[in-house]
Amino acid sequence: MIFEKLLSVYEAFYNAIVPERRYLAYINGLKITLVISLFAVLLGVAIGVVVAVVKVCGAHTRSSLMRFPAKLCDIYIAVIRGTPLMVQLLIIYNLIFTSRNTNPILVGTVCFGINSGAYVAEIVRAGINAVDIGQMEAGRSLGFPWLQTMWYIILPQAIKNILPALGNEFITLVKETSVASVIAVNDLTKNAQYIGSRTWDLIPPLLIAAAIYLVIVVLLSRLLGAFERRLAKGDRH
Amino acid sequence: MIVTKQLRKSFGNHEVLKGIDQHIRQGEKVVVIGPSGSGKSTFLRCLNLLEEPTGGEIWFEGVNITDRHNDINKMRRKMGMVFQQFNLFPHLTVTENITLAPIKLKKLPEEAAKERALELLRRIGLEEKASAYPNQLSGGQKQRIAIVRALAMDPDVMLFDEPTSALDPEMVGEVLELMRELAREGMTMVVVTHEMGFAREVANRVLFIDDGIVKEENEPGAFFDQPKDPRLQEFLSKVL
Numbered sequence: 001m002i003f004e005k006l007l008s009v010y011e012a013f014y015n016a017i018v019p020e021r022r023y024l025a026y027i028n029g030l031k032i033t034l035v036i037s038l039f040a041v042l043l044g045v046a047i048g049v050v051v052a053v054v055k056v057c058g059a060h061t062r063s064s065l066m067r068f069p070a071k072l073c074d075i076y077i078a079v080i081r082g083t084p085l086m087v088q089l090l091i092i093y094n095l096i097f098t099s100r101n102t103n104p105i106l107v108g109t110v111c112f113g114i115n116s117g118a119y120v121a122e123i124v125r126a127g128i129n130a131v132d133i134g135q136m137e138a139g140r141s142l143g144f145p146w147l148q149t150m151w152y153i154i155l156p157q158a159i160k161n162i163l164p165a166l167g168n169e170f171i172t173l174v175k176e177t178s179v180a181s182v183i184a185v186n187d188l189t190k191n192a193q194y195i196g197s198r199t200w201d202l203i204p205p206l207l208i209a210a211a212i213y214l215v216i217v218v219l220l221s222r223l224l225g226a227f228e229r230r231l232a233k234g235d236r237h
Numbered sequence: 238m239i240v241t242k243q244l245r246k247s248f249g250n251h252e253v254l255k256g257i258d259q260h261i262r263q264g265e266k267v268v269v270i271g272p273s274g275s276g277k278s279t280f281l282r283c284l285n286l287l288e289e290p291t292g293g294e295i296w297f298e299g300v301n302i303t304d305r306h307n308d309i310n311k312m313r314r315k316m317g318m319v320f321q322q323f324n325l326f327p328h329l330t331v332t333e334n335i336t337l338a339p340i341k342l343k344k345l346p347e348e349a350a351k352e353r354a355l356e357l358l359r360r361i362g363l364e365e366k367a368s369a370y371p372n373q374l375s376g377g378q379k380q381r382i383a384i385v386r387a388l389a390m391d392p393d394v395m396l397f398d399e400p401t402s403a404l405d406p407e408m409v410g411e412v413l414e415l416m417r418e419l420a421r422e423g424m425t426m427v428v429v430t431h432e433m434g435f436a437r438e439v440a441n442r443v444l445f446i447d448d449g450i451v452k453e454e455n456e457p458g459a460f461f462d463q464p465k466d467p468r469l470q471e472f473l474s475k476v477l
Binding site: 139140148 | 324325337338341
């Protein structure tokens with residue numbers, strides 16, 4: 001009885017992996033998931049740093065000329081954080097990239113990057129604000145313009161405050177890319193669904209996909225932990 | 238060299254500086270004393286516009302630096318500043334702290350900047366700390382390196398904002414000694430401090446700032462021995 005049950009479970013997983021070289025679909029899906037995550041996080045960091053610096057600058061100036069871009073950044077962050085990721089993805093895919101030969105992977109990367117940028121911006125801003133105000137004063141007193149002081153003196157110190165939270169953002173992003181399957185990106189989730197539709201049994205491929213996400217996330221957390229410990233070493237007096 | 242005309246500074250409704258007229262000449266050593274909250278630090282920080290004055294003018298080497306059309310970043314290169322909390326850059330080595338501004342702002346070649354930094358470090362006896370990070374240094378060493386960092390830009394004037402107030406007592410001496418040396422070499426200096434002995438010995442002129450105005454100024458002998466202003470008499474009786 002129990003042996004038969006086990007056998008049928010084994011068969012279900014076997015069918016989800018081996019025939020028609022289905023394991024390749026997981027691997028290819030994972031590749032796309034990782035590519036989207038990696039480039040989205042790079043785009044997100046680039047947007048996030050710029051937005052954070054503009055916001056910090058806007059907060060420390062009295063000229064309305066600099067406050068205007070800071071206001072735009074506020075709006076960007078409010079809109080991105082105030083609307084669901086899936087809706088953003090669908091809007092960008094259907095409305096902005098209307099041409100027939102759009103590459104859904106590119107659309108996904110850009111969309112996740114823009115989305116991530118809003119969260120990264122707040123992380124970076126907090127990291128910048130945690131750097132002692134005396135550092136900015138010391139840089140300015142030597143004759144550095146504001147932006148150069150930011151670049152050479154403040155940001156390198158802010159990175160230490162930023163990295164842990166940035167790592168979490170990266171992990172979140174890896175998981176969130178599963179939403180990309182709604183715009184026909186053949187990522188890990190989409191491929192698992194596809195295999196399920198071929199074998200008439202959705203659960204085994206989805207469990208396999210879940211396991212792969214879990215392994216990636218655990219590996220990433222370990223990596224980040226090791227990295228943080230190395231950074232902390234340089235901190236001791 | 239530095240002229241302030243009716244210099245005023247308010248934080249919100251609170252007026253900290255209420256019109257200060259001063260003329261600091263080349264080679265002069267001016268020491269500013271006063272009770273805490275009197276505005277003496279604000280006065281010093283206005284001189285290189287770390288605090289933006291809300292009224293009056295500041296002229297440095299014939300240029301009105303309070304005029305927004307003049308590039309304050311250029312002027313600041315000629316005005317070294319030393320802070321109470323040192324403000325060394327913790328992510329850079331001692332050498333990098335000293336060479337960052339000369340390399341990036343004066344476009345000095347890296348080798349030349351390093352050589353100059355080592356020369357300055359040798360002078361203060363800290364050349365073995367060249368590749369150390371600030372958190373490996375004592376307070377006195379940090380402050381001496383902060384002074385050297387400012388000197389590396391070859392400033393025409395040095396501004397000191399309570400340079401020994403954050404130091405353990407046994408480290409005050411080494412920092413004051415370096416400042417004395419600078420004074421002997423003819424550097425123009427403006428020093429906010431509580432070190433009365435230093436003021437008496439090094440200053441050409443001592444200012445007493447209280448309640449946002451200069452209540453009394455004089456050469457140190459007369460300043461400390463025959464103070465006229467009653468607030469100064471009271472202040473000196475407490476600190477001497």
